[in-house]
Amino acid sequence: xxxxxxxxxxxxxxxxxxxxxxxxxxxxxxxxxxxxxxxxxxxxxxxxxxxxxxxxxxxxxxxxxxxxxxxxxxxxxxxxxxxxxxxxxxxxxxxxxxxxxxxxxxxxxxxxxxxxxxxxxxxxxxxxxxxxxxxxxxxxxxxxxxxxxxxxxxxxxxxxxxxxxxxxxxxxxxxxxxxxxxxxxxxxxxxxxxxxxxxxxxxxxxxxxxxxxxxxxxxxxxxxxxxxxxxxxxxxxxxxxxxxxxxxxxxxxxxxxxxxx
Amino acid sequence: xxxxxxxxxxxxxxxxxxxxxxxxxxxxxxxxxxxxxxxxxxxxxxxxxxxxxxxxxxxxxxxxxxxxxxxxxxxxxxxxxxxxxxxxxxxxxxxxxxxxxxxxxxxxxxxxxxxxxxxxxxxxxxxxxxxxxxxxxxxxxxxxxxxxxxxxxxxxxxxxxxxxxxxxxxxxxxxxxxxxxxxxxxxxxxxxxxxxxxxxxxxxxxxxxxxxxxxxxxxxxxxxxxxxxxxxxxxxxxxxxxxxxxxxxxxxxxxxxxxxxxxx
Numbered sequence: 001x002x003x004x005x006x007x008x009x010x011x012x013x014x015x016x017x018x019x020x021x022x023x024x025x026x027x028x029x030x031x032x033x034x035x036x037x038x039x040x041x042x043x044x045x046x047x048x049x050x051x052x053x054x055x056x057x058x059x060x061x062x063x064x065x066x067x068x069x070x071x072x073x074x075x076x077x078x079x080x081x082x083x084x085x086x087x088x089x090x091x092x093x094x095x096x097x098x099x100x101x102x103x104x105x106x107x108x109x110x111x112x113x114x115x116x117x118x119x120x121x122x123x124x125x126x127x128x129x130x131x132x133x134x135x136x137x138x139x140x141x142x143x144x145x146x147x148x149x150x151x152x153x154x155x156x157x158x159x160x161x162x163x164x165x166x167x168x169x170x171x172x173x174x175x176x177x178x179x180x181x182x183x184x185x186x187x188x189x190x191x192x193x194x195x196x197x198x199x200x201x202x203x204x205x206x207x208x209x210x211x212x213x214x215x216x217x218x219x220x221x222x223x224x225x226x227x228x229x230x231x232x233x234x235x236x237x238x239x240x241x242x243x244x245x246x247x248x249x250x251x252x253x254x255x256x257x258x259x260x261x
Numbered sequence: 262x263x264x265x266x267x268x269x270x271x272x273x274x275x276x277x278x279x280x281x282x283x284x285x286x287x288x289x290x291x292x293x294x295x296x297x298x299x300x301x302x303x304x305x306x307x308x309x310x311x312x313x314x315x316x317x318x319x320x321x322x323x324x325x326x327x328x329x330x331x332x333x334x335x336x337x338x339x340x341x342x343x344x345x346x347x348x349x350x351x352x353x354x355x356x357x358x359x360x361x362x363x364x365x366x367x368x369x370x371x372x373x374x375x376x377x378x379x380x381x382x383x384x385x386x387x388x389x390x391x392x393x394x395x396x397x398x399x400x401x402x403x404x405x406x407x408x409x410x411x412x413x414x415x416x417x418x419x420x421x422x423x424x425x426x427x428x429x430x431x432x433x434x435x436x437x438x439x440x441x442x443x444x445x446x447x448x449x450x451x452x453x454x455x456x457x458x459x460x461x462x463x464x465x466x467x468x469x470x471x472x473x474x475x476x477x478x479x480x481x482x483x484x485x486x487x488x489x490x491x492x493x494x495x496x497x498x499x500x501x502x503x504x505x506x507x508x509x510x511x512x513x514x515x516x517x518x519x520x521x522x523x524x525x
Contacts, residue, residue, distance in 0.1 A: 169353035169419075172315060173426055174342035174370025179377035183366055187357050 052232045055240060059233040063241075066222055066234075070241050073218035074249075076140050077204035084147035085197045088113075091148075092155030098167050099159060099185055101177075109152070117149030121207045125214040134216040142211050143204050154196040155189070163188040191260045198253035205246055264324075265291045265430060265462050266312065271321035273307055273486075281307040282318070283486045291429075294456045294463045296473035296494075299483035300506050305466040308483065309432045312464070313345045314338060326429060343370035346423025350435040352415040356408040360399065360418050363407055364390045367425035386425070393421040397451060413444030420451060424459075431455070433465040437472070445469075449476055470502060470513070 028035065091109040093099050100106035124142035132138040166184040175183070212220020219242060226235040266289040273282040281304045289295055297305050310316040312323060314330055323330040330341055346367070354363045368386050369377050394400055397417040402410060407418060416436060423431055433452065437445035453476050456463045467473045473480060474494040482490030482505035490501050506513060 165351055165353040166355045169349060170366055170369060172313060172342060172347040173367050174339040176374045176377050178374050179369045182378050183380060184355050187355055
């Protein structure tokens with residue numbers, strides 16, 4: 001009995017492994033991907049990067065220009081995440097099992113959040129490009145929609161996880177709905193929500209680069225422009241500034257998290 | 262003495278075939294200290310939560326203080342809940358708020374939507390909170406965050422939050438199940454004391470039979486959703502306790518003296 005149990009478990013693992021192996025092999029054959037060439041081209045790519053992709057004296061002159069675009073991108077990322085956070089909080093309160101008013105509104109707000117979350121930021125950019133053209137607004141809304149969908153989902157989980165017990169206690173005292181939300185739900189879940197918001201800002205800055213390439217705004221546009229005009233030195237400078245900005249922001253938000261959690 | 266709480270044929274059904282309570286009948290006099298005992302899953306928690314309608318009973322009549330709880334509208338229900346304090350197994354405090362803020366939450370039932378939302382408490386309410394903290398021996402913890410307290414202290418904050426409601430009745434759902442024996446005794450002594458000195462009726466769910474026998478005026482035994490024992494702790498027999506828990510003699514961890522008597 002016991003022998004069979006472990007044998008069965010091992011057999012399951014082996015089967016699963018073979019299954020994934022078969023899928024990988026099938027995909028290689030269908031796409032005619034040459035594994036050897038794939039690996040040998042990696043050092044080649046590095047060699048090209050080292051010999052071309054580095055900032056030079058002349059590209060540094062473009063730094064003020066790049067910085068201006070970078071700050072614009074940063075501000076758009078922060079603005080879209082924070083405003084989305086406010087809307088997400090409202091939808092999360094209606095959508096959470098702990099604080100929902102009724103199942104109908106809960107389902108609707110969950111559905112809206114799922115819709116916005118599951119459409120990729122690149123797709124949003126392309127759709128919004130038709131309405132707003134090549135402006136910062138397009139990028140802002142694309143980031144806003146995705147942040148809103150994601151944060152609503154994250155906030156719902158936070159509320160359900162953190163405040164279930166104390167909500168029950170306040171309901172038992174006869175407290176009104178608004179009192180319960182303000183005195184129990186918000187204080188219990190605020191730190192974790194803030195942590196999610198910081199995460200969203202970081203994610204937005206990463207996505208902003210891609211959105212910028214698609215919509216022709218911000219730092220992404222600078223990169224695209226230099227890259228396509230074969231000015232690899234300036235393009236590499238853009239990448240370096242983005243990396244530094246993200247690292248700074250990450251350490252800042254880690255510090256904030258340590259303080260509040 | 263008058264009856265504060267009367268349950269007539271109260272039933273609760275989840276879905277189509279899960280019966281949590283079936284035709285529960287009992288009444289509680291004002292000032293009485295009543296323990297509900299029974300195995301896990303017998304419906305003790307459901308029973309308690311039906312009384313202030315945290316869970317809605319499917320059938321029957323629950324009369325609290327002369328009012329039928331099952332027919333109440335939203336506003337009247339809030340009013341009913343202010344008269345009943347609940348004490349929870351896991352204390353159910355807002356961990357990130359201070360002790361005094363948690364206690365004042367007990368007053369929210371009396372507030373309008375606006376004063377409640379803004380958290381405006383009167384001077385008298387704050388003084389009463391401090392007075393309760395003194396009674397419960399928490400005078401040094403007033404401004405501490407609740408998650409820095411020990412389990413026993415948290416439960417005392419829970420009791421203070423219930424008492425500041427000026428309740429007629431306390432419902433306690435396994436209040437000592439997560440506490441060590443010392444803290445358990447402190448909490449039970451406070452509850453007994455409060456019941457006596459303030460004349461508050463207490464209905465308490467317990468897992469510890471010996472504790473129930475020692476502190477209660479009356480024992481209600483619940484098994485599979487039905488009341489199978491209702492009487493004084495003095496006259497309960499071993500057989501009756503085994504009947505409540507559906508166990509054979511010698512299968513329970515408890516000490517019931519030599520024979521039937523248990524003079525607490």
